Amino acid sequence: MKIVVCIKQVPDTTEVRLDPKTNTLIRDGVPSIINPDDKSGIEAALQLKEQCPGSTVTVLCMGPPQADVALREALAMGCDEAILLSDRAFGGADTWATSSTLAAALKKIGYDIIITGRQAIDGDTAQVGPQIAEHLGLPQISYVENIQVESEDTLVVQRQFEGFYHIIEIKTPCLLTALSQLATPRYMTVHGVMDAYREKEVKLWTLADIEDTVDKANLGLKGSPTRVMKSFTKQAKGAGTVLKDLSDDEAVAAIIAKLQEKHII
Template identity: 80%
Template sequence: MKIVVCIKQVPDTTEVRLDPKTNTLIRDGVPSIINPDDKAGVEAALQLKEKVEGSTVTVISMGPPQADVALREALAMGCDEGILVSDRAFGGADTWATSHTIAAALKKLEYDVIITGRQAIDGDTAQVGPQIAETLGLPQVSYAEAIDVEGDKLIVTRQYEDRKHIIEVATPCLITALSELAEPRYMSVRGIMDSYREKEVKLFTLEEIKDTVDMSDIGLKGSCTRVKQSFTKQAKGAGEKIVDGSVDEKVAAIIAKLQEKYII
């Protein structure tokens, strides 16, 4: 089975700081990590590889040259090959342009299964995975919390808020991973040495994918959406505590409040 995992390098903080002038993320001084959902996808891919003999795991990331280290980390965990999709022409991409660019790179690869994370902690859109599937015309299962192999089909457990679906899907397909899908292993020391010395991260620039992508679908110009304004969220006001009265009185007070706000 040929498995490709798409990963994104994200800042390691929930406190994303923004440049007030450009409305873009300030990445300087913030340590970078593999996006947690994507890392669960890497682990799930490695577990599939261990289950199905002869499998390979390729890991791919679109980003600036520094994203190389995220790919090395995935290689050090046990992935076989890395691909860095990087070119100034890809910069400023929204999810549309990003998914078209990554799909163009994926068209250059062989795959049975593509795994992406559900969403990235810096953008939270959850769009890129499904958009890649649409662009490539692949069946997709999002919100995966378990993946099993049955012959040439995958059995994927898809999580909803209140229920689960067990979905059988033919390959090739795309799956978006929840962080609950698999607890990522650490890099091994030997894996780290091999990631730089024995394994390769191939660079895909515009030159490598120009025949599989429409130039109007990449970069800032290919982006359908523009960020109009970014700002750090203000903390909500203090809540209201209902302290006095019996339990019944407190419940009645809460119900009255909810009705007043037309919530119930």
């Protein structure tokens, strides 16, 4: 089985800083990590590989050159191959342009199973995975918590659905979006780190490498239909009001009155 995991390098903080002019993320000076849902996806892929001998795990990332280290980490965890999609033409992409670019690369790589994270902790859109599946015309299951290999071309997948689970059978090729709960990512190993730099490589793919599988109108900032109207840092709210010495009924009445006063209900 050929498994491809799409990962994103994200800032290691919940305080994402935005460039007020371009409304895009400022990455400089912020420590970066592999997006947590994506890292679980890597672990799930490595477990599938262990279950199905002969399988390979390729990890794919679109990002600036410094995303190389995220791919090296994936290699040090045990992935076989890494590809960094990096070109100025891809810069400033929204989810549409990102998924178009990744899908174009995936057509070149080939796949049986594509795993993406559910969503990234910086953008929180949860759109890229499902969009890739649409671009490629693949069946998809999102919010995946468990994957079992049923037969050579069939998986049984447990997906989270509000308070319930769906157990779904799916034929490969397919796309799954992973929740952090799917698998606890393993640590790199020391020799894995050494191999990641000495034995393995991160292949750099630019626009030239996917030119024939992508519509250039769908790339980068220009190919992004989403326009951010305004970006701003959330202001801290004032201290809450504490209502003391009320009976249960009085407390409920006071809360409802407050909500009505604020036009929330």
